[in-house]
Amino acid sequence: MAPAKTHVVHYIAANLPGHSVVLVTAEQMLDMEEHFALARVLQPCIMVFEDVDLSGRSRDDISGQKAETRLNRLLNELDGLGEDSDIVILLTSNRPRSLEEALAIRSGRVDAAIEIPLPDDDCRERLFKQYGQALDFQDGALAEAVLRSKGASAAYVKEIVRRLAQRSIMRGVAPLV
Template identity: 80%
Template sequence: MRVHKLPLVSRNDVVLPKATMAQLDTHIFDFVKYRDELKRLGQSGRKGILLHGHPGTGKTHVVHYIAANLPEHSTILVTAEQMLNMEEYFALARVLQPCIMVFEDADLVARSREDISSQKAETRLNRLLNEMDGLGTDADILILLTTNRLNSLEGALASRSGRVDVALEIPLPDDDCRERLIKQYGHALNFQGEALAEAVARSNGGSAVYVKEMVRRLVQRSVARGGSLVISREDVEEVFSPAEAEVSSLKRNEKTERRHIVEQGDEDDCGSC
């Protein structure tokens, strides 16, 4: 077990659609604010929240935001390797409550039983489910789970209230969010004319991590030409065109590899006929 200092993440540091921020407020911050009154009225003080979405959309960043803005809560981050000691971590959470328990990439442990290939993995899953069931309604514990692969999660976890009470999507950034991200990451840059609008349009469909990388490439291009921080549409074109080619190449290779796996599986099936 290690003790870490969590990063300070303010509301202004979180770039998400207003509707998503409102859900975070309702299901987490307002819940904690009114938890004592809810318990007095016979409601549970524990809550399971699943954050799901494409890779790179900022689920870990949201976890840091939640932890930083609930300073009276202790935060326990449980990795897949630590799942075999599940009982100890839940016992610690009870001692430290109010507490936040974080299980990142929950699909690594809580994948569908149909996809589990080892007894060890199923043991981890069963221990997680049993410990979540064992939390009393008086426990002041938030359980945050994140996943990039919602469809692969075990239904007994993802679809059962009392384990996961709320599933919140952390979506790919829309036009407004991508513009805010570009301005945030590229605060030192001076976009001329339609350069900013072009960057927003060209990053459509990209994650927050993708936008961050594109801004870094724009900054690097500025530094390489002598430090001028003025960004033109030509700069945007020179940065985004190669990146778009990279993405297309990766997608082609992924499709080819997937087709090869399917064909290999067909051959194996025929071989057993």
């Protein structure tokens, strides 16, 4: 999960105490029935389908029987959740427009779709401070990093901080940036 999606999932999980979290990645979608069975046992539960577009993409874009079977399993499992279940389903995607319509817009399957925009200057500054909390930004370095990262995703800001830390270590001046 890219950091923005990760932050949202962490926020939701932190504000639903007592809920277990089941994280399902694209490669785990083959065992989807097992994950739904686990979620039913762990109720109240939050199920997170990370990068659901990899297995829930539009039937027009599916190339192969396995992918279509995976999509159908997901749709069937979502339909099989009763009204009495205490399972919150979160679907994350970097490409929401590529999702199968039966998954993305059918009433009862998705209650809300939230697009998280790229971080603005203020948000990127907070991300630099959060990811670089062990670093000491000197003489306008933080402002310069924020300026140079315009249009960057939260994941990219995290990578920039990692590279800044590496460079300060290689120059022997860590934690100075």
